[in-house]
Amino acid sequence: MPVTSPxxxxxxxxxxxxxxxxxxxxxxxxxxxxxxxxxxxTEDLRYQPEVVVKPADTAQVSAILKLCSSAYVPVTPRxxxxxxxxxxLPVYGGVLMxxxxxxxxxxxxxxxxxxxxxxxxxxxEFMNAVAAEGLLYPVDPSxxxxxxxxxxxxxxxxxxxxxxxxxxxxxxxxxEVVLPNGDVIWTGANTLKYASGYNLTQLMxxxxxxxxxxxxxxxxxxxxxQHNVVLLGSFLENEAACAAVSAIFRAGIIPSALEFMERKGxxxxxxxxxxxxxxxxxxxxxxxxxxxxxxxxxxxxxxEKVNEVLESHGCTEVLFADTAAQKEDLWRMxxxxxxxxxxxxxxxxxxxxxxxxxxxxxINGVKEIGARYGFESVCYGHAGDGNLHxxxxxxxxxxxxxxxKLKEGIVEIFQLTAKLGGTIxxxxxxxxxxxxxxxLKYSEVHLxxxxxxxxxxxxxLILNPGKIx
Amino acid sequence: MPVTSPxxxxxxxxxxxxxxxxxxxxxxxxxxxxxxxxxxxTEDLRYQPEVVVKPADTAQVSAILKLCSSAYVPVTPRxxxxxxxxxxLPVYGGVLMxxxxxxxxxxxxxxxxxxxxxxxxxxxEFMNAVAAEGLLYPVDPSxxxxxxxxxxxxxxxxxxxxxxxxxxxxxxxxxEVVLPNGDVIWTGANTLKYASGYNLTQLMxxxxxxxxxxxxxxxxxxxxxQHNVVLLGSFLENEAACAAVSAIFRAGIIPSALEFMERKGxxxxxxxxxxxxxxxxxxxxxxxxxxxxxxxxxxxxxxEKVNEVLESHGCTEVLFADTAAQKEDLWRMxxxxxxxxxxxxxxxxxxxxxxxxxxxxxINGVKEIGARYGFESVCYGHAGDGNLHxxxxxxxxxxxxxxxKLKEGIVEIFQLTAKLGGTIxxxxxxxxxxxxxxxLKYSEVHLxxxxxxxxxxxxxLILNPGKIx
Numbered sequence: 001m002p003v004t005s006p007x008x009x010x011x012x013x014x015x016x017x018x019x020x021x022x023x024x025x026x027x028x029x030x031x032x033x034x035x036x037x038x039x040x041x042t043e044d045l046r047y048q049p050e051v052v053v054k055p056a057d058t059a060q061v062s063a064i065l066k067l068c069s070s071a072y073v074p075v076t077p078r079x080x081x082x083x084x085x086x087x088x089l090p091v092y093g094g095v096l097m098x099x100x101x102x103x104x105x106x107x108x109x110x111x112x113x114x115x116x117x118x119x120x121x122x123x124x125e126f127m128n129a130v131a132a133e134g135l136l137y138p139v140d141p142s143x144x145x146x147x148x149x150x151x152x153x154x155x156x157x158x159x160x161x162x163x164x165x166x167x168x169x170x171x172x173x174x175x176e177v178v179l180p181n182g183d184v185i186w187t188g189a190n191t192l193k194y195a196s197g198y199n200l201t202q203l204m205x206x207x208x209x210x211x212x213x214x215x216x217x218x219x220x221x222x223x224x225x226q227h228n229v230v231l232l233g234s235f236l237e238n239e240a241a242c243a244a245v246s247a248i249f250r251a252g253i254i255p256s257a258l259e260f261m262e263r264k265g266x267x268x269x270x271x272x273x274x275x276x277x278x279x280x281x282x283x284x285x286x287x288x289x290x291x292x293x294x295x296x297x298x299x300x301x302x303x304e305k306v307n308e309v310l311e312s313h314g315c316t317e318v319l320f321a322d323t324a325a326q327k328e329d330l331w332r333m334x335x336x337x338x339x340x341x342x343x344x345x346x347x348x349x350x351x352x353x354x355x356x357x358x359x360x361x362x363i364n365g366v367k368e369i370g371a372r373y374g375f376e377s378v379c380y381g382h383a384g385d386g387n388l389h390x391x392x393x394x395x396x397x398x399x400x401x402x403x404x405k406l407k408e409g410i411v412e413i414f415q416l417t418a419k420l421g422g423t424i425x426x427x428x429x430x431x432x433x434x435x436x437x438x439x440l441k442y443s444e445v446h447l448x449x450x451x452x453x454x455x456x457x458x459x460x461l462i463l464n465p466g467k468i469x
Numbered sequence: 470m471p472v473t474s475p476x477x478x479x480x481x482x483x484x485x486x487x488x489x490x491x492x493x494x495x496x497x498x499x500x501x502x503x504x505x506x507x508x509x510x511t512e513d514l515r516y517q518p519e520v521v522v523k524p525a526d527t528a529q530v531s532a533i534l535k536l537c538s539s540a541y542v543p544v545t546p547r548x549x550x551x552x553x554x555x556x557x558l559p560v561y562g563g564v565l566m567x568x569x570x571x572x573x574x575x576x577x578x579x580x581x582x583x584x585x586x587x588x589x590x591x592x593x594e595f596m597n598a599v600a601a602e603g604l605l606y607p608v609d610p611s612x613x614x615x616x617x618x619x620x621x622x623x624x625x626x627x628x629x630x631x632x633x634x635x636x637x638x639x640x641x642x643x644x645e646v647v648l649p650n651g652d653v654i655w656t657g658a659n660t661l662k663y664a665s666g667y668n669l670t671q672l673m674x675x676x677x678x679x680x681x682x683x684x685x686x687x688x689x690x691x692x693x694x695q696h697n698v699v700l701l702g703s704f705l706e707n708e709a710a711c712a713a714v715s716a717i718f719r720a721g722i723i724p725s726a727l728e729f730m731e732r733k734g735x736x737x738x739x740x741x742x743x744x745x746x747x748x749x750x751x752x753x754x755x756x757x758x759x760x761x762x763x764x765x766x767x768x769x770x771x772x773e774k775v776n777e778v779l780e781s782h783g784c785t786e787v788l789f790a791d792t793a794a795q796k797e798d799l800w801r802m803x804x805x806x807x808x809x810x811x812x813x814x815x816x817x818x819x820x821x822x823x824x825x826x827x828x829x830x831x832i833n834g835v836k837e838i839g840a841r842y843g844f845e846s847v848c849y850g851h852a853g854d855g856n857l858h859x860x861x862x863x864x865x866x867x868x869x870x871x872x873x874k875l876k877e878g879i880v881e882i883f884q885l886t887a888k889l890g891g892t893i894x895x896x897x898x899x900x901x902x903x904x905x906x907x908x909l910k911y912s913e914v915h916l917x918x919x920x921x922x923x924x925x926x927x928x929x930l931i932l933n934p935g936k937i938x
Contacts, residue, residue: 110719163661170638183914185912189890192854195624195897196907197937202672205671223721295770353658353660355578355659357580456918456925
């Protein structure tokens with residue numbers, strides 16, 4: 001899908017300058033590598049870069065950006081390539097900057113409960129390193145086994161434990177950032193409080209690599225809780241399961257995860273992943289609830305309260321998992337759901353988020369819109385946050401309908417989301433694929449503020465162009 | 470202290486336009502009112518506005534800003550007037566816009582655990598209204614009885630409970646904001662997760678009224694914990710008390726408050742507030758620790774762990790408060806400390822913040838710098854966050870030394886703070902009085918990004934000019 005580009009094309013002299021900065025071994029122009037970096041996990045989209053570079057330190061990133069700025073060549077930074085909104089796709093070609101060599105966990109500071117880490121560290125590896133010190137870094141997107149913490153920062157990532165522990169926003173204290181012109185700043189301070197002018201740390205989080213390239217990350221850590229249990233509740237209707245969600249919080253419980261899964265998602269997981277699970281005929285939806293804490297008695301008291309809420313909302317069966325293997329089985333079911341759906345059909349994922357009590361209206365609305373436009377959907381997600389991932393299945397839909405008619409349906413979904421007080425993306429970002437829908441939620445005045453901020457950081461618009469707005 | 474102003478002076482025709490927007494009853498030019506609004510709680514600074522206006526709704530704020538933009542008249546928004554960095558001082562005269570009529574708690578949504586509130590609501594009144602629904606809004610600055618929630622948003626306020634519950638950043642979901650040209654936007658969505666472009670909500674928080682005027686606030690709420698207890702530990706040395714702080718967290722405890730108080734602060738409180746407290750001769754510093762939770766047994770287990778840590782750090786005595794009256798007595802001591810110091814002498818407050826394990830180095834450094842420059846200081850603050858309020862006492866210092874020599878000492882304090890990984894302000898903001906120190910921590914590149922953002926929102930620089938940079 002070629003795009004008319006206002007940027008300069010890369011020539012041999014430019015490649016030579018890149019190799020002077022990085023050495024030949026870290027500059028790639030062969031078509032196999034270009035292919036590998038032409039896609040992320042977003043639908044079936046492909047955009048080929050002209051060159052792939054793999055810097056290893058801040059000075060190299062700075063030199064590359066300086067070079068690209070002066071040559072008017074676009075740069076697309078890339079983390080683990082697990083994004084679902086096309087944020088890492090080099091829409092205008094140019095330089096694809098992979099951060100995969102930024103692999104160092106520089107320090108885990110057990111005195112201050114902080115860590116300093118490079119952006120190319122895989123999230124789960126970081127979590128494990130921190131856990132080995134008895135500490136918790138709770139930001140665990142489903143892709144934690146392959147995504148990079150730098151990509152998590154770029155997307156303001158969430159994951160199942162947001163509901164108790166907050167998004168990545170609450171764990172990032174300070175960032176080293178290379179600006180598009182090559183200048184380097186630290187955005188803030190290594191402190192839990194910060195009231196020293198505009199909060200550039202928070203502005204960078206979720207900016208999807210359009211304002212600067214993050215080269216070091218200082219995170220907050222917290223003490224690790226000692227115990228957790230997982231419940232899986234079965235429901236005969238989507239709506240009943242969704243209605244139970246806000247009731248759990250009203251009962252005074254803050255679970256460490258509260259996930260919704262539609263029957264079809266579970267069916268596809270069973271087929272895809274060969275998971276053993278006794279799926280009852282009449283069950284239509286599930287809630288998976290994790291409760292954690294330092295005292296098992298307290299957890300069991302909460303389990304009782306949750307059971308009462310589930311029962312009063314029509315839950316027909318509760319599975320209880322307290323061994324590591326049982327818990328992992330349930331979590332695995334949830335984690336491989338996106339992949340399972342993808343293995344069945346081309347699909348589009350919408351990452352809607354609403355105030356949690358509006359979930360029943362959202363899911364009913366999605367199904368009603370689907371019925372009118374003739375598409376099937378599989379819904380699941382972080383229900384405790386009101387965050388519902390809607391996987392729309394191409395299935396037997398014609399290419400024509402998939403391209404044009406479906407879009408009207410998606411517009412209606414986003415309009416409903418906005419009407420319910422929500423927005424277009426909870427944790428996957430806008431990137432390339434949701435960009436066109438931004439005006440459904442945000443006024444031109446609002447979008448112009450974003451564009452203005454972009455120009456302050458990147459006046460030549462060379463960094464990750466074509467994204468967000 | 471007049472400042473040369475680039476702005477237009479206000480004339481009778483302009484006042485008439487204001488009265489057309491607001492009615493005569495809400496436009497004030499008499500000198501008594503102008504005097505009342507010429508200061509906040511920052512040192513002894515006074516700047517007189519030309520007119521004070523009291524809008525009551527978003528449309529009026531919009532009309533005023535539109536008028537001021539077209540007339541090139543500066544506007545200084547004002548909350549409760551409790552600021553400690555001069556953020557509400559109308560340095561260039563012009564219009565002082567008091568938000569005191571924005572007094573409505575619009576909704577407490579117990580389904581979604583959210584509230585919508587106007588910026589002129591007093592923080593403590595909001596907390597009480599929320600508590601009546603069994604919920605917690607935990608952002609309680611010491612001035613909670615008189616500060617406005619809008620001012621808290623503007624300053625990114627903290628308070629003692631940040632250490633467990635996070636700053637106001639973690640509780641603000643969405644803001645209605647009037648831009649300097651009169652345009653109105655909502656910055657985000659009423660959701661717990663948000664990954665839809667640059668996070669303007671987070672950018673507004675802590676922007677000190679320089680980017681827009683907040684007219685509605687959507688907050689997150691959490692279930693209220695059932696119980697808490699307060700401990701007061703006595704130490705023979707500042708350093709020992711500060712060293713105990715990070716040890717408490719390393720023991721796996723997250724207290725709901727962890728405050729440090731120097732002996733002199735307690736002495737002045739006893740005199741100022743007539744508090745009964747048996748202050749032992751050899752005690753030099755105190756840690757006040759609050760532990761909260763839903764289960765008293767769990768809290769008492771934590772109390773034991775805390776006691777062990779305190780003892781191993783040389784704590785000589787622990788007072789234990791579990792009745793409401795005992796707890797309030799201890800908290801009152803901490804809360805009136807700033808006022809007590811102020812009642813004794815002209816003073817300057819520095820709101821330093823460092824990683825918490827660096828507190829001993831910070832407090833030793835402050836005393837050493839004070840000894841060299843000949844100033845006395847009283848230190849106290851939210852030690853659990855590494856946030857130390859340093860009250861520098863004028864006492865017998867000459868006006869000359871107070872004005873010039875002291876500044877060099879303050880520069881050294883901030884340089885030390887930065888060296889320790891911290892910054893200039895943890896929760897009081899930069900405002901007017903810390904502005905000149907920003908280059909000690911932030912490069913010109915960094916400050917230019919802030920200035921650029923300011924111009925995106927406020928190209929004519931009419932909103933709260935003279936603040937931050």
